[in-house]
Amino acid sequence: MWQLNSASGFYKAPVCKCILGASFISSVLINFQHQYRDLFVYNHSLIVGKHQLWRLVTARVVFLDVKDLLIGSILFYNFRTFERRYGSRKFMTQMIGFFLFGSVLELCAVHVCKLLQFNMEPLPSGPLCFIYPLFVPYFLDIPRIELGNVFGIPMTGKSFQYFLGLQVASGSLETILVAFCGIISGILWRKNFLKIQQLIGIPNVVARFVYSIFGRFIESSEPKDTVLPMGATLELQRQERMDQIEQQVLLQSLREQGPPYNPNQNGPGLFGALNDGIPLAEFNEGLRQRNAPAADPPSDEQIQQLVDMGFTEERVRRALLMSQNDLNTATNFLLQDS
Template identity: 85%
Template sequence: MWQLNSASGFYKAPVCKCILGASFLSSVLINFPLSQYRHLCVYHHSLIVEKLQLWRLLTARIAFLNVKDLMIGSILFYYFRTFERRYGSRKFASQLIGFFVFGSVLELSAVHVCKLMHFNMEPLPSGPLCLIYPFFVPYFMDIPRIELGNVLGIPMTGKSFQYFLGLQVASGSLETLIVAFCGIISGILWRKNFLKIQQLIVIPSVIAGTVYKVFGRFIDSAEPKDYVLPMGATLELQRQERMDQIERQVLLQSIREQGPPYNPNQNGPGLFGAMDDAEDFAEINEGLRQRNVPAADPPSQEQIQQLVDMGFTEESVRRALLMSHNDLNTATNFLLQES
């Protein structure tokens, strides 16, 4: 059986490492030993617009003043580090700058409109939420939706947990809802290349190279080493079972669409109502035999290296390419689901 190996930590994600580390450290300091300086991180519309305290646009993004937002925001930003591996650190950092610009303009405009409508507005939530919510756009568009089961009749997918965390923060107040909505709009505008923003905001390679030479040894993370947990490791077994289920679903879906009829009444025991392994793989093998599907060609070294450069281990890359019949996009989606 394949082992579940995925790129972990901040390997090939130095920008996320720096931002998350700085945000977490500053949030802890500003909420506890340096609480007398909390007022400097308040995201107050009137002070920014009327008194031109534009520096607050930066200080209000540094630290979370709400502990719940700190924990959930850190989890989401850590998960979205997969996009830095996918885009590259330079393009990812340029994207964050674009999110900051769009988010700041949209948030201040939204608060101004709400005040014109006589809403009683509190300061907007502090913290780098404007860098987090835009990533729900590529997350929704690019990461495949794979159903894992049902809870009280509600379908649950591998993406449900992240959506739940995002909604948890956004539903806190009108102000957090505004920030979340503006963040999603920012993600859409960047994706649509509104006002040619992707060409306007590009970090020069000279600057990127200089920063890496100076700080690279401090922000680089070591390549994760493959390891196998003992059989009694419950978490690893659960993750392995989940990935096995995903692999079976992909193969069975292919057979349903192109092969012999599929009988939905063959569901048996399993964590997510999966069929028994013997019945499951018997159907797969029979479907492949009737379709005369030849064995997949081994992946090329160029394909392997391209995905390894994104931060994934070679073993997991080979497995993903075999599962996807050497399709790079499908293989990347498999790997992102593992991360």
Template identity: 80%
Template sequence: MSRSFIYQVLILCVRPCYNCNVYVSDKAPVCKCILGASFLSSVLINFPLSQYRHLCVYDYSLIVEKHQLWRLITARVAFLDVKDLMIGSILFYYFRTFERRYGSRKFFAQLIGFFLFGSALELCAVHICKLLQFNMVPLPSGPLCFIYPLFVPYFMDIPRIELGNVLGIPMTGKSFQYFLGLQVASGSLETIIVAVCGIISGILWRKNFLKIQQLIVIPNTVASIVYKVFGRFIESAEPKDSVLPMGATLELQRQERMDQIEQQNGPGLFGALNDEIPYADLDEGLRHRNVPAPDPPSDEQIQQLVDMGFTEERVRRALLMSHNDLNNATNFLLQESL
């Protein structure tokens, strides 16, 4: 097992813990609101306001037989299980990259579509299980209907970059997120129903079933008013492009980059790289060491990564770091975004 793979696993595991308070949702106000509201309401409902837990129970019988349709909303507000709260928050933190890619208006419209499709599918699935005389308990509460559908674009659009093997099982930069999703989904029949229905709703949205993408549109006026009212509470300063995430992941990322480039160019290439040498000065550092600088990236390579939603400046730096290797450059950009 290579050192690079070990560093990658450590980055995936510790980044949410170290960076969750540093630019958690830069340029992702919808994710920031959902994460903040979900976490706060979950803590309140589970501890000081536990007498109101029943209002957030996702009970099919109460929704269908007693027509308490409002539970479809309140059941999405708070997690009633602490494990679901922690894992769900980490996954939604990772998936905020889709809001940056699509834009907040389109991303919020997408979440509304997930909610509509997911709710209908979940109620139908529970109804079928009851007809088959399964002993059903309430479905898990919390915004899981927003999380599992995002595994569809995550699987389809994010490149799969293999990092190594563990016991013969290939591990990629996406394995950690899949593991977390399975951890929640494998808890019971009810969690499986929510996960499967969420994935199906993600597919239906992607296929534009019933022209849902044209039906659900957030008007500019509404988005502008909401931002003016709540913008000051959810706005965060954009980090400087040359500054890497804080915490233990900084050294892990640097060590990983050192290993990758050393494998391509020989040992000692990053011997003098330290906190005072930013990544933007990599090309100058190579010349000082009499190591040939990489050729300029081609326009086709740049455009291919720009089309994935990254800025041209970041793409050029990533290609420089990876010596124009598209796989390594994509891996670098994805880690920098997380």
């Protein structure tokens, strides 16, 4: 038997639950009530020419394209791990920052395209301005673990999300603009451009007031620990995946402490390889030297901090032991295994 514990659902992620729930329900309803469809079109000409600024809000709520609805919902659900990592108040502040940066960048990009005499249609509707900026921390903060190869291209546990994002962005010039502006928004937020993170912070009193009113409706219960029978092959695959995560972190230690390596030998490939060109004997020797449990048990404060993010205590203890009690590395273990 394999105890399969995962922070599934929207536990510790009420903001994602509200945004995704409102977007999904309203998108389904609008696709049956076509008389209201025009209110949710992201028409930049009406926004700028007739000052219908309210369209910047309504166009973020509803997916008018069914394909965007399905793929966008999957991506946003996967990115809920960032709300658990940052906390709901900080995550909501991020969403506001993404909205402000994205709106300005998109309107400027459309204006430039019109000056270049491109024939511009309305931009795609839906909360894409919240989804594409999250690819920035997803790329930079979540470790890449190679799972296999397709036509010689290394594939990682993150590749599926990248393919979904490319699927939406490749639809038209307008979707490319929205995706590009979203990624730029994520970079600007990460760099704290114009001190935006301090300018739009949500006060604690406001957060507590909102939670006191809507908390019981948006809060999700803690997931129960479920014991599921798993075949021996699946159990070994899961254990191997966790071992690969550990090796990825140990490899970073090798890079910082070990001898120089040749990046052209068995290089990282499109999505990153495991040994990044270090000779196999040297790589395995480094792993044997550093693959030892933590000298001290994890502290109660570290355990509680990760448990508050929605992970079970058993998984938290295991992740801390694997990461030598490094909190950031343990968090990456848990996020990758969610």
